[in-house]
Amino acid sequence: QHPIIAKKEVTQYILKRFGIHMNKKLGQNFLIDEEIITGIVEAAEITSDDVVLEIGPGIGTLTQGLLETGAQVYAVEIDKNLLPVLEHTLEGYENLQIINADILKTDIKELIGNRPFKVVANLPYYITTPIIMALLEEALPITKLVTMVQKEVAQRMAAAPGNKIYGALSVAVQYYSRPEIAFTVPPNSFMPPPEVDSAVIVCDIYNDKPVKPIDDKIFFQVVKAAFGQRRKTLTNSLGLLGLPKEEVRELLAQAQIDAKRRGETLSLQEFKILADILAQKNE
Ligand code: SAM
Numbered sequence: 001q002h003p004i005i006a007k008k009e010v011t012q013y014i015l016k017r018f019g020i021h022m023n024k025k026l027g028q029n030f031l032i033d034e035e036i037i038t039g040i041v042e043a044a045e046i047t048s049d050d051v052v053l054e055i056g057p058g059i060g061t062l063t064q065g066l067l068e069t070g071a072q073v074y075a076v077e078i079d080k081n082l083l084p085v086l087e088h089t090l091e092g093y094e095n096l097q098i099i100n101a102d103i104l105k106t107d108i109k110e111l112i113g114n115r116p117f118k119v120v121a122n123l124p125y126y127i128t129t130p131i132i133m134a135l136l137e138e139a140l141p142i143t144k145l146v147t148m149v150q151k152e153v154a155q156r157m158a159a160a161p162g163n164k165i166y167g168a169l170s171v172a173v174q175y176y177s178r179p180e181i182a183f184t185v186p187p188n189s190f191m192p193p194p195e196v197d198s199a200v201i202v203c204d205i206y207n208d209k210p211v212k213p214i215d216d217k218i219f220f221q222v223v224k225a226a227f228g229q230r231r232k233t234l235t236n237s238l239g240l241l242g243l244p245k246e247e248v249r250e251l252l253a254q255a256q257i258d259a260k261r262r263g264e265t266l267s268l269q270e271f272k273i274l275a276d277i278l279a280q281k282n283e
Helices: 008-017 034-043 061-067 080-089 108-112 125-137 151-158 168-176 216-228 234-241 245-254 268-282
Strands: 051-055 072-077 096-100 117-122 142-150 177-185 198-205
Touching: 008 080, 034 061, 034 117, 034 142, 034 177, 034 198, 051 061, 051 108, 061 072, 061 117, 072 080, 080 096, 125 142, 125 151, 125 168, 142 151, 142 177, 151 168, 151 177, 151 198, 168 177, 168 198, 168 216, 168 268, 216 234, 216 268, 234 245, 245 268
Parallel strands: 051 072, 051 117, 072 096, 117 142
Antiparallel strands: 142 198, 177 198
């Protein structure tokens, strides 16, 4: 009985009726393509048993697709101007809770409790990486993270070692999850159209991480140093760890990693080996 929101005319009508001017600073590009909504819900494999956290429901376009599955949805929207809109467009859905807050300042544990949940979002592009990193690092019981991001960001998240775009974000995402790009989305699926292509990326969060460093802080320090000066060989870039060159050479020799290699060629396992040697030294 709810009309579908993911249409150009419906979105235009809602915006006009509520006098909403889209806020570019908040990354407001609303989906107007029904097929994309279906694609996201399917990629996330949402069923009525799921608990879903949606970041940035906007006027409720994707939220509606999620709610129609019968899943329990928590939707966190920063823009209070959109609250009356959401109350109208999603009126009558009993499986919804709307929270007016900044996702980066929301206590998700307190909101959802200890139940496993999925994150599904068409993310605001100005804070994609901070949001994804915060969700991954908080050790929340997330099973799947399905997000619409800039295509280039999705490619970086999924990049393999040796690829030019493989970097600290790739390592971090792949440390916690198995990322896979589900499909790409052109600018005209949004209103207003963003200046970049987009992609939906599915990150299946590991229950049991394939790489388990002794100390994950040291692991990420090594990653940060290795990518801190991308053009440099590991002998030079790992100097950022505060070790004298001689010790860096020794560390690489002990790890059996060629000192002339660059950070962007190291696998997660190789980062772990380096981090574990350092961790053992500190003991
Ligand atoms: N889900 C809607 C859709 O797909 O059409 C809107 C997506 S729009 C790309 C991003 C949404 O995130 C906007 O509604 C924006 O107001 C909201 N947003 C931006 N920053 C936020 C933050 N820090 N916390 C929560 N929501 C935020």
